[in-house]
Each structure stands twice: as structure tokens, then as C-alpha cells.
Amino acid sequence: MPVWFVRGLRRGVVTTRYPARPDSSAASLPTPPAFRPRELTCELVDRMIAVCPGPALRRSDKTLVFDAGACTACGWCARVAPGAVASSGEFELAATDRSALVKTIPILGEQQ
Amino acid sequence: MTAVEPQAAAGTREQLVRTLAGLGSLQAQDGGAVTIRIPAGALEQATHAAAGTSGVRLADMFAADGDNTVLRLVWAHETGYIIIESEIEGEEYPSLSDIAPAAFVEECEIYEQFGIRPAGGKPLNRLMLPPHAGTELPTLGREPPRPPEEVHAPHTVGGQAFEFPFGPVRQAGVESLYYGLVTSGEEVVDLYLFTWHKHRGVEWRLRGKAVPEALFLAERAEGLSAVAVGWAFAAAAEAALGVTPPPAAARTRAVALELERLYNHAAATAALCQATGLSVGQAAAEIALERLLRLNASSFGHRYLFGVVEPGGVSRAPDADVLRRELPGAYGELRRVADALLSTNSFVDRLEACGILTAEQARRLGLVGPVGRATGLATDARLAVAAGPYADHPVNVITAVSGDVFGRFQVMLGEAAESVRLITQFLDEGTGADRTLVPSRAGTGLGWAESSRGEVLAWVALDGAGRITRARLRPGSARNWRGFDDACRSQNVFTDIPIIEASFWLTAAGMAR
Numbered sequence: 234m235p236v237w238f239v240r241g242l243r244r245g246v247v248t249t250r251y252p253a254r255p256d257s258s259a260a261s262l263p264t265p266p267a268f269r270p271r272e273l274t275c276e277l278v279d280r281m282i283a284v285c286p287g288p289a290l291r292r293s294d295k296t297l298v299f300d301a302g303a304c305t306a307c308g309w310c311a312r313v314a315p316g317a318v319a320s321s322g323e324f325e326l327a328a329t330d331r332s333a334l335v336k337t338i339p340i341l342g343e344q345q
Numbered sequence: 346m347t348a349v350e351p352q353a354a355a356g357t358r359e360q361l362v363r364t365l366a367g368l369g370s371l372q373a374q375d376g377g378a379v380t381i382r383i384p385a386g387a388l389e390q391a392t393h394a395a396a397g398t399s400g401v402r403l404a405d406m407f408a409a410d411g412d413n414t415v416l417r418l419v420w421a422h423e424t425g426y427i428i429i430e431s432e433i434e435g436e437e438y439p440s441l442s443d444i445a446p447a448a449f450v451e452e453c454e455i456y457e458q459f460g461i462r463p464a465g466g467k468p469l470n471r472l473m474l475p476p477h478a479g480t481e482l483p484t485l486g487r488e489p490p491r492p493p494e495e496v497h498a499p500h501t502v503g504g505q506a507f508e509f510p511f512g513p514v515r516q517a518g519v520e521s522l523y524y525g526l527v528t529s530g531e532e533v534v535d536l537y538l539f540t541w542h543k544h545r546g547v548e549w550r551l552r553g554k555a556v557p558e559a560l561f562l563a564e565r566a567e568g569l570s571a572v573a574v575g576w577a578f579a580a581a582a583e584a585a586l587g588v589t590p591p592p593a594a595a596r597t598r599a600v601a602l603e604l605e606r607l608y609n610h611a612a613a614t615a616a617l618c619q620a621t622g623l624s625v626g627q628a629a630a631e632i633a634l635e636r637l638l639r640l641n642a643s644s645f646g647h648r649y650l651f652g653v654v655e656p657g658g659v660s661r662a663p664d665a666d667v668l669r670r671e672l673p674g675a676y677g678e679l680r681r682v683a684d685a686l687l688s689t690n691s692f693v694d695r696l697e698a699c700g701i702l703t704a705e706q707a708r709r710l711g712l713v714g715p716v717g718r719a720t721g722l723a724t725d726a727r728l729a730v731a732a733g734p735y736a737d738h739p740v741n742v743i744t745a746v747s748g749d750v751f752g753r754f755q756v757m758l759g760e761a762a763e764s765v766r767l768i769t770q771f772l773d774e775g776t777g778a779d780r781t782l783v784p785s786r787a788g789t790g791l792g793w794a795e796s797s798r799g800e801v802l803a804w805v806a807l808d809g810a811g812r813i814t815r816a817r818l819r820p821g822s823a824r825n826w827r828g829f830d831d832a833c834r835s836q837n838v839f840t841d842i843p844i845i846e847a848s849f850w851l852t853a854a855g856m857a858r
Binding site for chain 2: 256257258261262264265284307308309
């Protein structure tokens with residue numbers, strides 16, 4: 234009987250660690266955007282919304298509403314606003330509630 | 346009217362071009378594609394001439410809107426393509442599928458999208474537009490005067506046969522697809538498909554877009570062939586604009602294309618194991634698949650190779666060191682699984698004599714890729730190039746003769762080995778991330794690439810600002826689904842269907858797009 238199986242039974246742990254080991258290519262993969270509120274303006278946000286191929290971005294007055302569940306990490310928003318958007322590096326997007334994937338980001342650029 | 350058989354001594358491509366040009370006028374000749382305009386009255390005669398020429402097959406047919414609808418037939422030959430274009434006045438054109446049966450699916454699609462139909466009143470099936478399609482999914486041209494036929498068998502088919510509906514929601518996240526399976530209990534009496542559940546109106550969405558934005562959508566028309574569809578689309582735009590990507594960038598595209606073929610063939614191997622109930626084989630093949638996907642990620646920055654192809658070139662060069670270091674191990678993993686499977690009788694027995702297609706069926710239906718090659722047809726779009734990486738490093742086309750699932754599996758394994766050889770040669774010659782500047786001007790062009798599922802074609806028309814007025818995408822899946830029902834009917838029981846589907850390894854997205 235494999236050692237890991239016996240060890241798992243004894244400890245009550247029947248799964249491996251997650252991730253079992255770091256993925257060396259993770260850093261170069263596309264990930265959803267991270268926004269810099271102070272660099273965002275309403276005009277810039279509207280341009281990002283125009284190029285977003287899905288329904289991941291919308292604006293509510295002075296707030297950017299970002300739905301990570303609808304984002305395909307295509308990077309088009311970062312192309313139109315490279316100073317205000319960076320790749321988040323965030324892979325682990327699982328949530329128990331759909332609304333946890335929707336984030337609101339204040340648009341602070343115009344206030345400065 | 347009966348289908349025209351090609352005559353062995355009917356002449357060469359050059360003779361065919363002369364014959365067709367005699368019926369109309371030569372419009373353009375660029376790279377491997379020739380465009381000839383034919384009056385509608387001579388369309389039937391032109392189709393007879395092309396269908397009767399040995400080695401020539403109908404690769405695609407599509408329409409574009411204008412004052413009148415323009416039909417375009419793309420005929421493929423080993424060394425390139427011939428586009429026949431003909432302006433159709435009124436609502437009917439000659440029934441071309443009576444001459445070239447491969448045209449039938451496109452006749453249905455053209456009726457659905459442009460409202461014109463072949464003469465003779467034959468029923469035309471619903472293909473892509475869902476019955477409930479509203480303003481969110483408009484047609485590309487005039488709406489058909491009557492909705493397409495909902496072709497399906499009655500639930501009780503007479504005698505002992507009955508219809509067994511399967512899908513569109515299927516197990517484990519498989520794409521939406523509906524089989525109408527007519528069976529007498531075990532034997533497959535008949536089978537038809539509804540593929541429209543995934544229709545996204547991609548060709549309609551491409552209108553008005555600049556080429557880079559459009560390429561982004563084109564890649565996603567069939568995500569598992571992102572490089573092939575992206576390359577075909579970029580090549581069409583480049584042909585329209587008269588630009589050629591730098592040689593090192595073309596080799597980068599070719600490396601990505603062969604990596605795409607490798608991971609798809611590994612995925613098909615895993616699917617074959619799943620369909621034959623070999624869990625250990627499936628897990629082993631999926632380990633090989635995962636290694637190949639990680640190799641894509643570490644060499645190109647995306648597990649499914651999205652974003653590599655750009656108009657005029659590529660966005661990045663591969664990490665050649667990583668590829669040289671990791672590729673032999675990842676491919677070796679797949680090869681070990683394949684060798685174990687080939688010596689497992691319970692696996693091989695399920696594949697042999699299952700889902701048979703003959704070379705004659707494949708030719709008549711215009712099947713491509715491993716499905717066509719497993720019947721002995723040596724069609725491969727990588728051969729139809731006068732320059733570029735595949736002209737410098739010709740591909741050895743792998744074929745089989747059995748036409749069954751086992752033949753398709755053998756072709757895939759042979760192609761995986763060939764992909765590794767080609768990648769090594771492309772890397773040795775040098776890859777790069779260069780790009781040729783793409784101007785904004787009017788033009789039309791045809792592009793092609795060989796995906797793991799077979800030939801991909803793309804055709805674009807650009808206006809003076811370089812925006813798309815009409816784009817046609819024809820992934821390999823759009824061709825090969827038409828052979829699936831024939832393969833399933835060939836004396837199979839319905840537990841063979843998942844095995845046949847895995848061996849075709851098509852996508853519903855590529856058909857419904």
C-alpha cells in the first residue's frame with residue numbers, strides 16, 4: 234500500500250497540498266487587472282469599458298465596477314491605460330458568493 | 346443532377362484557372378490564391394469544371410452582402426486556392442451541392458444568413474442561428490423569407506427505432522451540443538446534430554473592427570485552435586494589405602502552431618481513454634497534456650497560446666531554452682502513454698473498425714485534418730505555401746488507410762512526433778518577435794493554416810480605413826462535423842459515439858461560431 238495513503242489515513246488528510254509546488258510559469262501568465270484609483274479618470278474608465286470585450290467593466294458615477302468573474306484577463310484595459318492598470322498576478326479567484334467577485338474601485342484621478 | 350466525380354486526367358490547377366478565367370475574368374492573383382469572377386449564369390459550369398478536376402476540393406463557400414449578394418467558392422488544391430466569386434441577382438442560385446456535395450452545409454448557412462437559396466426547393470437545415478435569436482444575434486444579410494427547417498426525426502421513428510435525445514447540456518463541462526440519436530436499442534440507425542447552442546455571431550461582431558481588435562475575437566472563435574485561426578485571419582489581412590511577416594516571426598507562429606497541435610492531440614488521447622473507460626490511461630494522458638500546457642505557458646506566456654499572433658507578425662518570441670529543455674520530456678510522457686495504449690488490447694479493440702469513413706466519403710464531404718488523412722487523403726494546408734517556415738521545412742504528411750478511430754489515433758500520434766521535429770528545426774533556424782508595419786487601406790485577402798483539426802480558412806474585406814466590412818472564418822471543425830454522422834452510422838452501437846467524437850476532436854464553438 235502506498236506510504237502516502239497510509240500517512241493520509243493516519244492524519245485524516247486525504248488530499249495533497251494546493252498547490253503541491255509553485256508553478257514556475259505563473260508569473261508570466263495573464264491575470265485580471267489591478268487598478269490604481271489615483272490614476273483613474275472617468276474619461277479613462279470609459280475608454281477601458283469601450284475596449285473590454287466582455288461585461289467585466291462598468292462605471293457608476295465616480296466608481297469603477299469591476300466584475301472579476303466576467304474578466305478573461307485579455308489585457309485590453311491595460312493597453313489603453315497602462316499607467317492606471319497593472320496585472321494583478323492573482324489566480325485564486327474562487328469565491329463562495331458570486332458578489333464577492335465584483336469589486337468597486339473609486340475613481341480618484343479627477344479629484345486631484 | 347448527380348455529383349461530379351473528379352477525372353484523373355482532367356488537368357492541372359493551371360488548366361482549371363484558364364478554364365475558369367475563360368468563363369469570367371481573372372480578378373487577382375496573390376501568393377497562393379487566385380480570384381476569378383464568374384457571371385451567375387456560368388456558375389454551374391464553373392462548379393462542374395472545378396469539381397471534376399483531380400486533386401481539387403471545395404474548401405469553403407460563403408456570401409457577402411452588397412447591392413446584390415456575392416457568393417464565393419473557395420477551391421483548394423495542393424499548391425493553393427482558387428476563389429470563384431459570383432454576384433447573385435434575386436433569391437436563388439444553382440444548386441451547387443448537387444454538383445459538389447460538400448457545399449450543402451454552406452448552402453444552409455447562406456440561406457440562414459443572407460436569405461438566398463439554391464434552386465430546386467430542397468429543405469435547408471437550421472445551422473447556427475438559434476430559433477430564439479433576436480436582435481442580439483442578427484443575420485449578416487437579408488433574413489430568409491421562411492425560417493430554416495428544424496431537421497430532426499420524430500421521436501418514434503417507426504418499427505422498433507426511436508429517437509434518443511442527448512444534450513445540449515452534457516457531462517463534465519463538455520461544450521453544448523445536441524445529438525438526435527435514432528436507435529433500435531443498440532445500433533445507431535441515424536444521428537443528427539444541433540450545434541447552434543453556442544452561436545456567438547463572431548462574423549457579425551467582426552464587422553467594423555480594425556484588424557488587431559478583430560484578430561482578438563477571431564482567436565476566440567475556436568479557442569482550442571487559437572493559433573491556427575489567428576494565423577489564418579492575420580494571413581488574410583496581410584494578403585489584403587500586401588504585407589508579409591518577417592521570416593523569424595513566421596517561424597515563431599509555426600512553433601506556436603505545432604505546440605497547439607501537440608496539446609490537442611494529447612487531449613484527444615485523454616478523451617479516447619475516457620471514452621473507452623481507461624481511467625489510468627486517461628490520467629496518464631492528462632499528465633502529458635498538463636505538461637504541454639505548462640510548456641506553452643512558460644514558453645509563450647499563455648497555456649492556450651492566445652495573443653501570440655498579431656497582424657504583421659507576433660507579440661513575443663518563444664523562450665527557446667525552455668522549449669529545448671522541456672519539450673522532449675513532455676512529448677516523451679505522451680509517447681509513453683501512447684505506447685502503453687497501443688499494447689492494451691481492450692483499448693485497441695474499441696478503436697479498430699469503429700467510426701469508419703472511406704476516402705470517397707471524406708472527399709465528397711470535403712473533410713480535412715486527421716479525419717481526412719486517416720482515410721488516405723493527404724490534404725494539409727501546410728503544403729499550400731510557396732514561402733515561409735513550412736516551405737523551408739516541409740511537413741511529412743501522416744496518413745492512414747483504415748479510416749476508423751484507430752487510423753485517426755495513429756495519424757495524431759505520427760503528427761505529434763512530426764510537430765516535435767518541426768519545432769526543433771524552427772528553433773534552430775531562429776525565432777523572433779518582429780512585426781511588419783500593417784497599413785490601413787482597402788483590400789481583400791484569403792489566409793489559411795493547418796490546425797490540429799485540419800485546414801482553417803479566413804477571408805477578409807477591408808475598407809479604406811482598414812476596417813472590416815466582411816470577415817469569414819472557417820475553422821476545421823466547421824468542415825468535419827459533417828462527416829461525424831456518417832462515421833457514427835457505419836455499423837456502430839451508440840456506446841461507440843463518445844469514442845468517435847474523441848477521435849474527431851472537434852469543437853462545437855468552431856461550428857457555431
